[in-house]
Amino acid sequence: MGNLRAAILGAGFIGQAHIEAIRRLGFVDVVAVAQNGQEKAEEAARSLNVPKAYGNYMDLLQDKDIDVIHNCTPNYLHYETSKQILLHGKHLLSEKPLTLTSEEAKELYHLAKGKDLVTGINFNYRQFPMVQHLRGMVREHDLGNIRIVRGHYLQDWLLYQTDYNWRIEPEYGGRTRVIGDIGSHLFDLAQYVTGARITEVLADTSIVYPIRYKPLKGQQTFQASEQKETEPVEIKTEDYCSVLVKFDNGSRGVFTVSQVSAGNKNALELNLDGDLASGSWKQEESFRLVVGYRDKPSETVLRDPSLLKKEALPFLHYPGGHEEGWTESLKNMMQNFYDAVRSKSLISDSVASFKEGYQIMLIIDAIVKSADTGSWVKVETVS
Structure with missing residues (x-):
């Protein structure tokens, strides 16, 4: 079995910390990053030695080579990006808080329950x-x-x-x-x-x-x-x-x-x-x-x-x-x-589970x- 392949949405402070931690595992490759705009994405990919750069995360979700996505975007993007990640069948580790509102968190919790995917929240x-x-x-x-x-x-x-x-x-x-x-x-x-x-x-x-x-x-x-x-x-x-x-x-x-x-x-x-x-x-x-x-x-x-x-x-x-x-x-x-x-x-x-994040x-x-x-x-x- 080959290495798992991960992508990072948002390559700021916490996204970079995720990348460093993932690489220490030895059986996961960070293969892509997404930023707001192709130029920013390519700059982040070069500085972090990541092979693929996406200026639009929806394009990244079409990449069949990616197994797991880390949602390290700003808080206001957590709900929509996590929802799309789940709908596209990718395993998901989200930064906290799960969403900005309990209504959004409830929706993600129930969506995740219906998927055969591994999900979690980084309450590290x-x-x-x-x-x-x-x-x-x-x-x-x-x-x-x-x-x-x-x-x-x-x-x-x-x-x-x-x-x-x-x-x-x-x-x-x-x-x-x-x-x-x-x-x-x-x-x-x-x-x-x-x-x-x-x-x-x-x-x-x-x-x-x-x-x-x-x-x-x-x-x-x-x-x-x-x-x-x-x-x-x-x-x-x-x-x-x-x-x-x-x-x-x-x-x-x-x-x-x-x-x-x-x-x-x-x-x-x-x-x-x-x-x-x-x-x-x-x-x-x-x-x-x-x-x-x-x-x-x-x-x-x-x-x-x-x-x-x-x-x-x-x-x-x-x-x-x-x-x-x-x-x-x-x-x-x-x-x-x-x-x-x-x-x-x-x-x-x-x-932490999505249920706990909702709570x-x-x-x-x-x-x-x-x-x-x-x-x-x-x-x-x-x-």
């Missing part, structure tokens, strides 16, 4: 070894009954009024920004690790800068702005959100997301407080997990094959002290996704409604 924080270890601790009741779930996802790349990106604009990034862009990761991680579902929310949001200054020439995500020519733009998406949550197992929680918190580059953190112990994991220190107790000193568990639960072992690849991080989480994502494509078997539950969109709906009304809002359940 599930793929860290210490996350898998913490999940195993929950399953084996090492922390006791989980009472409180606390977490945050903080960044500072939009700290200044002159910081700007397409994600800020609702027509491209969606009606929410930090809630959908990074909050979706946090909500997914909390539900995945605890095995509990968020059922009710009470949210508060803030637009720190009602006016931002947009560079006249676009730039990539996380790229510092050095342009002097700008124009003022009214901002309609939130820079910050805190949300109280209730889970279906009776536990409570609080999450905070922000893109204007100085000194935080990609500070995703999850804390679980059980009635026996607590467990805390930080993405920026992903090699360690802190377990806290009332009546004895806290323990720090390091990413070491000899120390972790057996379900975490497939997610680490090097001896203790040889640290693995964000790029390895992407590699693990690709490994688990492509193993299912290659073997035509059930996909690992570490890869995240329903959580976002409830958070937006709660922020607007100032009241608790129940989250609908995917049937």
